[in-house]
Amino acid sequence: GDSVTQMEGPVTLSEEAFLTINCTYTATGYPSLFWYVQYPGEGLQLLLKATKADDKGSNKGFEATYRKETTSFHLEKGSVQVSDSAVYFCALSDLGGSSNTGKLIFGQGTTLQVKP
Amino acid sequence: SAVISQKPSRDICQRGTSLTIQCQVDSQVTMMFWYRQQPGQSLTLIATANQGSEATYESGFVIDKFPISRPNLTFSTLTVSNMSPEDSSIYLCSKTERQGGTQYFGPGTRLLVL
Numbered sequence: 001g002d003s004v005t006q007m008e009g010p011v012t013l014s015e016e017a018f019l020t021i022n023c024t025y026t027a028t029g030y031p032s033l034f035w036y037v038q039y040p041g042e043g044l045q046l047l048l049k050a051t052k053a054d055d056k057g058s059n060k061g062f063e064a065t066y067r068k069e070t071t072s073f074h075l076e077k078g079s080v081q082v083s084d085s086a087v088y089f090c091a092l093s094d095l096g097g098s099s100n101t102g103k104l105i106f107g108q109g110t111t112l113q114v115k116p
Numbered sequence: 117s118a119v120i121s122q123k124p125s126r127d128i129c130q131r132g133t134s135l136t137i138q139c140q141v142d143s144q145v146t147m148m149f150w151y152r153q154q155p156g157q158s159l160t161l162i163a164t165a166n167q168g169s170e171a172t173y174e175s176g177f178v179i180d181k182f183p184i185s186r187p188n189l190t191f192s193t194l195t196v197s198n199m200s201p202e203d204s205s206i207y208l209c210s211k212t213e214r215q216g217g218t219q220y221f222g223p224g225t226r227l228l229v230l
Contacts, residue, residue: 036221104219
């Protein structure tokens, strides 16, 4: 079945450091890919998305490119801030895939802590 | 974006009791989803709530434990039945856009079972 694998956390960085969180997926068809963020004590927010190969999603300085050839959707940010400390989830939608229900399949989440 | 509300936002319950969580979305949708997030874990889909038909449950989740209602296109409830401490989790509802599949989540219901 479809699955998403994220790099293990936690990731601890100093402010203004470069961030990469790796995400790879296994899916049939052509899923849409997402990054969601969960700030401490808050709900899940959409950070960015890409719906087809080579699309780049971007928001708040974060970027991720849908790479079909490597089945990856790595999250990057050039200069992190303390306020970016959160848990980041990579996910895929099964729309256009084998079950086509619209449900999301999540990776295990990566905790990012940014120190001043 | 979307406006999705859940009630209650949190609760502390005794084992053996049941809790019903309500979810209201801001626009009519055919499918709503219920997820569970256990402490420190990722989100796991419990079931897909279809208006006008029985909910579809994922492997490991059963209707007797997590009955779902979907009386109209903007509302759903999830009941956590005969609770045990292992049910302590955040329960989230969501709706999806058919174009592109973006899901929008409610704020979650934080449940602690003693």
